[in-house]
Amino acid sequence: MNEAVLNLVQGARLTPTQRRIAHCLVQHAAAASYLSAAEVAELAGVSQPSVTRFAMALGHDGYPALRRRLRELTATAGAESADDGNELQRAVRAEMANLDRLAGELADRERIAAAGRLLAASRPLPVLGLRAAAPLASYFAYFAAKVHPDVRVLDDGGSLLTDRLEQAAAAGASALLAFVLPRYPRETFEALREARDAGLTVVAITDSPVSPATEYAELVLPAAVGTGLVFDLHTAPMALAMVVLQAICDASPADTQARLEAFESSAARRQLFLG
Template identity: 30%
Template sequence: MDNDNRDLIYRIESSFNRMSKGQKLIAEYILNNYDKAAFMTASRLGEVVGVSESTVVRFANALNYDGYPKLQKALQEMIRNKLTTVQRIEMTSELEQSMVLKSVLKADMQNIRQTIEEINNDSFNDVVDKFLQAQHIYILGLRSASPLAQFMGYYLNFMFDNVKIVTSGVNDILEQLFHIGKGDLLVAISFPRYASRAVEAMKFSKEQGAHTVAITDSMLSPLTAYADHSLLARSDMVSFVDSLVAPLSLINALIVAIGQSRKDQISKSFQKLENIWEEYQVYVGKNKAKHSDKD
């Protein structure tokens, strides 16, 4: 259990004797059912425990959290990498069908807001420079992160001729990284539940002398242990589906920033591509040659 998780448990246990009867009921429930409590609203938690919503809010304040949402976030962080998909579904069973659309969209918006607030601009710019300097670029994404790697690699291939996309396939991951070495760049994309092979790939690439970049959700991610740079994007989920909206926005920003540094080369590449697209009627309609937003 990491330090943040121990801190939450410690707060509850060290404050227990000073709590009111109602607050103790909440504390006991959370300690025994933290996986369920993490996705309950304050009113729902109060209902299950048998106390008022205001008692739940006071409980959060007694633990020095700035309101119940902060306590709930701490609970979710504690369990997010341990939940199975079945548990994720069960945890959100309280969500009304009529609220699904708004809840998911609001969660994605919040993920982007937090990513903007927490992103390290210096690290971002350093990573852009590493792309421009790399002899070979490897973009790795496994399982649900695979589409992100494919998307990133698709655009980078318009700017560089040294990009390799590494995903699950016929060859083992480490076999696909066999030639990586000093002067090369590995970008590994992984979010809870983190793919163990992604961590192994980071470790292997680091040992081979490559520069390593992790695109992940938190400094608690196992990828960061082997990363020279870590770019963090929130991926807090509403259900069994991973939220990859903020990670995709971060990748978009990287592509744009890299593109600005290679304007001349990109212009030549796309001019040639426009001619190819038009000749082979890649896009539908009269303006097909003006579309560069692929299939």
């Protein structure tokens, strides 16, 4: 059902308030088609007229028409899922759909290329990922360090996080790559505010085009998170992280080649790998 909501808002030009409403509907996808306009307004922390304007921005006469459309989509999704195997198979197939959607969005190569240029030029390159996003930040940074001279992983919160952001900016950083995934830690957004105050351009890999990260990032790259199991699946965000790393390599091919060759020479000398 959250996929149905995302499909409705995909490509729509929404205000920050309308993005908050869309995000609320995604978060309450199972009940979204049964909520009244007043209930949606209360959940999203907005006024009821804002919910009406949101529905109209999506091409509907009002919120009741949008709710009817959500119910139609819910019924269609339920019929399709009946023949889609057990819950484990459905979770994996949903990840396949997330990857397929990501592949479609990558048709616009300029957005990814722009992210690559911004991040390649940042020396050092801070990479932010807290709680559930921390493993993705570390995974990206492990490989990025082979082609970028100074990658700094920011995966711990607390007062030291602001220190490390300020230190990165003082050392010459111009951009920050942030992994912003549910359940959106408050400290992540505090760090994004600090990053912008320090003059860093924020590139965010997040789960949705209506993610709260859109309020803080100059460039938002969405990749859906799987929600079919007890804990989220991050297949699409991880794939997008490697696509962004490819864009960094493409932004500076000569430096990339030189650094990779230097690493391979060092690895061979030290016999790092068995094969």
